[in-house]
Structure formats: C-alpha cells, structure tokens
Amino acid sequence: MTKVEVKVCLGTTCFVMGGSNLQELNEIIPQKYGDKVELSAANCLGLCSINWEYSKAPYVKVNEEVVSEATAEKVLEEIERQLAKQ
Amino acid sequence: MNNLGQAIHIKKEILVRIIKAFLSDDFEHQTRLIPYDMRPKGMEVPYRCCVYKERAIIKDRTIAGLGFPIEEDDERVSLSDYAKQALERTQVSEKNLTVLQTACKGCATNRIYVTDLCQGCVARPCQSTCKFGAISIVNGRSVIDDAKCKKCQMCISACPYKAIVKISVPCEDSCPVGAIKKDETGFASIDYDKCINCGRCTAACPFGAVHERSQIIDILKAMKSDKKVVAMIAPSIMGQFPGNIYQLKTAIINSGFDDVYEVAQGADITANTEAKEFTERMENGQNFMTTSCCAGYNQLIKKHLPEIKPFVSDTKTPLYYTAEIVKKEHPDAITVFVSPCVAKRAEGFENPNVDFVMNYEELGALFVAKKIQILDLEESKYIVESSKQGRNFGYSGGVAESVKKSLKDEDAVKPCIINGLNKDSIKQLKKYATNGVCEGCNLVEVMCCEGGCIGGNATINNQKTAKKLIDNFTQNSEDISKI
Numbered sequence: 396m397t398k399v400e401v402k403v404c405l406g407t408t409c410f411v412m413g414g415s416n417l418q419e420l421n422e423i424i425p426q427k428y429g430d431k432v433e434l435s436a437a438n439c440l441g442l443c444s445i446n447w448e449y450s451k452a453p454y455v456k457v458n459e460e461v462v463s464e465a466t467a468e469k470v471l472e473e474i475e476r477q478l479a480k481q
Numbered sequence: 482m483n484n485l486g487q488a489i490h491i492k493k494e495i496l497v498r499i500i501k502a503f504l505s506d507d508f509e510h511q512t513r514l515i516p517y518d519m520r521p522k523g524m525e526v527p528y529r530c531c532v533y534k535e536r537a538i539i540k541d542r543t544i545a546g547l548g549f550p551i552e553e554d555d556e557r558v559s560l561s562d563y564a565k566q567a568l569e570r571t572q573v574s575e576k577n578l579t580v581l582q583t584a585c586k587g588c589a590t591n592r593i594y595v596t597d598l599c600q601g602c603v604a605r606p607c608q609s610t611c612k613f614g615a616i617s618i619v620n621g622r623s624v625i626d627d628a629k630c631k632k633c634q635m636c637i638s639a640c641p642y643k644a645i646v647k648i649s650v651p652c653e654d655s656c657p658v659g660a661i662k663k664d665e666t667g668f669a670s671i672d673y674d675k676c677i678n679c680g681r682c683t684a685a686c687p688f689g690a691v692h693e694r695s696q697i698i699d700i701l702k703a704m705k706s707d708k709k710v711v712a713m714i715a716p717s718i719m720g721q722f723p724g725n726i727y728q729l730k731t732a733i734i735n736s737g738f739d740d741v742y743e744v745a746q747g748a749d750i751t752a753n754t755e756a757k758e759f760t761e762r763m764e765n766g767q768n769f770m771t772t773s774c775c776a777g778y779n780q781l782i783k784k785h786l787p788e789i790k791p792f793v794s795d796t797k798t799p800l801y802y803t804a805e806i807v808k809k810e811h812p813d814a815i816t817v818f819v820s821p822c823v824a825k826r827a828e829g830f831e832n833p834n835v836d837f838v839m840n841y842e843e844l845g846a847l848f849v850a851k852k853i854q855i856l857d858l859e860e861s862k863y864i865v866e867s868s869k870q871g872r873n874f875g876y877s878g879g880v881a882e883s884v885k886k887s888l889k890d891e892d893a894v895k896p897c898i899i900n901g902l903n904k905d906s907i908k909q910l911k912k913y914a915t916n917g918v919c920e921g922c923n924l925v926e927v928m929c930c931e932g933g934c935i936g937g938n939a940t941i942n943n944q945k946t947a948k949k950l951i952d953n954f955t956q957n958s959e960d961i962s963k964i
Binding site: 405406407408410411412413415416418419438439444450452464 | 489490493494497519721722723732842845846848849852853854855856857941942943946
C-alpha cells in the first residue's frame with residue numbers, strides 16, 4: 396500500500412491567510428493514521444501565484460488533489476477520500 | 482489569536498486588496514471595485530441573504546481598512562471618495578475600533594432563558610435555588626422574570642434536565658470592562674470612555690463585526706515619501722511568520738521599510754530599569770509593585786483602576802525606549818510599531834515618538850500583496866542584538882522573569898502572574914490595591930491577554946506553537962545579565 400502524501404504549504408501567503416492553524420495536523424495525522432500518511436511542510440507550492448489566487452490560500456496538497464482554503468477538517472476529509480481509493 | 486476562520490480570512494483579504502489597490506495606478510477606482518471583485522455577479526452567496534448585502538458589508542469592512550469609522554458612514558459616499566480622503570488625511574484618530582452594524586447580527590439579548598426542555602417537574606429546584614425570586618411557574622413551566630434576574634446562573638446548575646441556558650452575546654461576554662453593549666437599536670456599540678482597547682471583542686465576534694481602524698494607507702503613504710520609515714517589531718512577532726527574525730528583517734525591508742529595530746532592545750532597558758525600581762520600592766517598605774508594559778493594563782489603570790496607580794512601576798514600556806532610540810538615531814524618520822494588539826495603537830497615539838502602528842495581520846497582508854517569500858530570503862542582522870529575556874517579553878511570565886534575571890539577588894522576586902484581564906482578575910488587582918498587599922508575592926506581572934502578547938487580538942499563529950518557536954530561538958540568545 397502506498398502512503399498518502401500530505402504537503403502543507405508554508406509559504407508566506409498560506410501562512411498569513413490561515414496556514415498557521417494547520418500545524419495541529421502535525422499531531423493529529425501521526426496519531427490517527429500512523430505511517431499510512433506522510434505529512435511534510437512545503438516551502439510555497441506555487442499555487443497562490445497562479446492568477447495570483449491568494450484569496451483561496453492556505454493550500455494543502457493531498458496526493459495530487461489540491462485543498463484550497465484549507466482547514467484541518469477539510470484536509471482530513473481528503474485524506475479519507477484518498478485512503479478509500481486504495 | 483482569534484479562531485474565527487472565515488471572518489478573519491475576509492478581513493485579511495480586504496487588507497491585501499486595499500494594499501494592492503494603493504500600489505496600482507488607480508487607487509481610488511481599484512478600491513471602489515473591492516466589493517465587486519470579492520463578490521462578482523453570479524457567484525454563490527456564501528454567508529448573507531444576497532450578493533448585495535455581502536457587498537455592502539465588504540464595503541463597510543473596506544472603510545475600516547482605510548482607517549475610517551463605520552459608525553459615521555454616509556452611505557452615499559463611495560469607496561473611491563473614502564480612498565481619496567485617506568490619501569489626503571494627515572492625522573490618525575485616537576479611536577481605534579469601529580463596529581459594522583451591517584455585519585452585527587444583533588444577537589439575542591444576553592439573558593438566562595428557560596427552553597422547551599423544561600419538564601415542569603415537581604421538585605422545582607430552579608425556583609428554590611433562585612435568591613432573587615425571579616422564577617415563577619406559568620402553565621406548569623418555569624419562566625424567568627428578566628427584571629428580577631441577576632444572571633447568577635444558579636438555576637442553570639440546579640436544573641436536572643439542563644433545560645435552562647444562558648444566551649450569550651459574545652462581544653459583551655468577552656469585554657472585561659463592560660464597554661461594548663447592544664444599544665437602543667439592538668446592535669453593538671462601543672463606549673470609548675470605558676474601552677481599554679484590549680481587542681477582545683474583535684476576536685470574539687463570530688460575524689467579525691468589530692474592526693480595528695487600520696493605518697495601513699498612512700504607512701504606505703509614508704513609504705512613498707522621501708522620509709525614512711523605520712519598523713519597530715514587538716518581541717511577540719517571533720513565531721508569527723515563517724522563517725527567523727533575521728529573515729523577517731529582510732522581508733520587512735523588501736516590503737518598503739528602510740530599517741527595522743527589535744523592540745526587545747527596549748525591553749532590555751525596561752527590565753533593567755524596572756529591576757532597579759523594584760529594589761528601591763521594596764527598600765522603601767512597599768509591599769508589591771506591578772509591571773507597566775502592557776498597554777491594555779495601562780488603559781485599565783487610567784479608566785477603571787486608579788487606586789492601583791501608586792503600586793504601578795514608573796518604568797516606561799519597551800516601545801517607549803525603542804522609539805526614543807530610533808528617533809535619536811534617525812531624527813527625521815517616520816516610526817511604525819508592529820503590534821500584536823489594538824491596545825498598542827492607543828499607546829502609540831499618546832507617544833509622539835511613535836508615528837503609526839500596524840498589527841501582524843496588516844504586516845502579513847503587506848507581505849502577501851508584495852508577494853514576499855520569507856523563507857527564500859537572506860538574513861539581515863540587527864545593529865543591537867537583544868537578550869533572551871527581552872525577546873521573551875511577549876509571553877505570560879516573561880516580563881517577571883526578565884526583572885528577576887536583571888537583579889543581583891534573583892530570589893528577592895516573588896512573582897504573581899496575572900495572565901489575562903477579566904472580571905475576576907480585575908477584582909483581584911483591586912483587592913491588592915485596596916489592601917496594599919499581594920499575598921506572598923511582591924512583583925505582579927500584568928498581561929491583558931491570556932498567554933501574554935502572543936495571545937493578542939491580531940496575532941497570526943496559535944499560542945502554543947508561537948511560544949515553542951520563541952523558546953527554540955531565544956535559547957541561543959545572550960542572557961540579560963551579560964548585556
């Protein structure tokens with residue numbers, strides 16, 4: 396089984412627009428999914444610069460899916476969806 | 482930090498758009514378009530009844546972002562006119578908060594209410610527990626007489642069915658001094674004679690109806706002028722942005738400032754001065770002294786707690802000393818304090834060495850508008866490196882610790898930490914002032930916000946992570962005794 400990859404953007408825009416709140420995922424994800432999900436921080440995924448879409452920040456990538464206006468709940472939902480696919 | 486999710490997201494987005502408009506060729510026109518750009522035709526209406534109301538509220542939020550009071554808004558004045566007025570203005574106001582009555586829900590009145598869950602029981606513990614005779618039985622069910630009810634909430638805990646609830650008005654509940662209340666129109670309004678600018682209401686309202694009046698346009702104007710603009714960053718800024726404070730200095734300079742000073746530099750002076758003052762006061766037989774660096778606490782003393790004044794340290798705030806240094810080194814510079822809270826706006830207004838105040842959200846919005854990636858930047862050093870204790874001023878316990886470490890005899894200090902002003906802690910302070918004693922303690926550290934400045938209303942990061950980031954960084958900073 397391949398791991399689900401979660402990349403949280405730590406670029407300035409995402410951090411300022413609410414990404415700082417996503418740090419709770421650092422505790423939730425290992426606890427809930429163990430090594431089934433790999434969480435990493437990314438230095439700007441470049442998503443805010445496409446049409447300069449800062450208003451949809453913060454962004455998180457779960458495998459190839461982009462979660463915009465990300466909250467911990469939204470990210471966890473997407474993880475469930477990706478796990479169900481496997 | 483407030484936990485208001487989308488409400489705070491909208492506020493930040495508006496700030497970014499205002500800054501972007503200012504940086505464009507046509508500030509006035511671009512500002513007028515903000516509500517339409519954020520809620521374009523055909524868009525699904527996210528929160529309110531229709532797109533028109535959404536736009537009306539965004540217009541009001543933009544007015545606050547431009548620095549004007551929404552209460553005085555004449556609806557016929559367009560945002561382009563406000564933008565023009567903001568450009569022409571030469572002074573900022575001392576009133577720092579404004580309420581958007583368009584966004585205010587006019588929440589149900591703060592009261593105790595018996596819900597349909599009331600079973601009309603035989604025991605009637607609610608009635609027997611009420612000391613004020615406010616509960617009667619009508620049609621076999623409990624009913625509260627609001628005129629008699631003192632909101633003691635005894636009935637709530639007495640009811641075995643949990644049928645009685647307290648209806649909350651978040652802004653009123655959050656205010657430690659009763660300064661924000663629903664007025665005769667049913668909407669919230671602020672009594673500025675009582676308000677201590679703590680900013681709790683801005684963080685408490687789930688509709689985001691209380692705004693700070695931003696000085697961002699005044700700051701951007703200063704950057705465009707020939708004058709040097711110097712940022713003074715509060716100690717609590719560490720951990721509020723990605724990267725370290727050296728990269729942050731580069732980011733602030735890239736965003737338009739000419740130089741950056743750490744207010745922790747002034748905090749070191751505050752700590753040393755306060756330590757000397759503490760020793761003197763103890764030698765003169767005073768029982769205790771309170772700290773004096775929190776702007777919200779200083780407003781509380783002035784407006785509600787004058788009796789504690791004799792016990793309050795005369796030492797100036799870290800911002801005071803820092804601004805004095807900056808103005809001495811750069812006499813013509815325009816100084817901007819970068820703040821975690823709205824209370825410091827009041828302090829900045831009263832201090833002639835502080836020209837403007839911007840909060841962390843506004844600095845963040847400036848970074849977003851200018852597309853600054855802090856993590857990619859080189860580090861810039863500060864001319865003066867601050868101490869570990871000075872840099873720890875921003876969290877609860879940090880100030881008392883710095884005074885302690887500045888003394889030869891550290892054990893002389895027995896600290897009492899007031900971690901957040903609320904009705905109970907204000908009562909406690911009143912008691913200390915009246916009795917002239919603080920049981921078992923001699924140094925009372927007062928922070929208006931829970932957690933200290935890292936809990937300020939305009940912070941970006943959550944407290945726990947912010948504190949961890951500060952501690953990680955400052956463990957390598959020099960001890961105050963060596964500075």
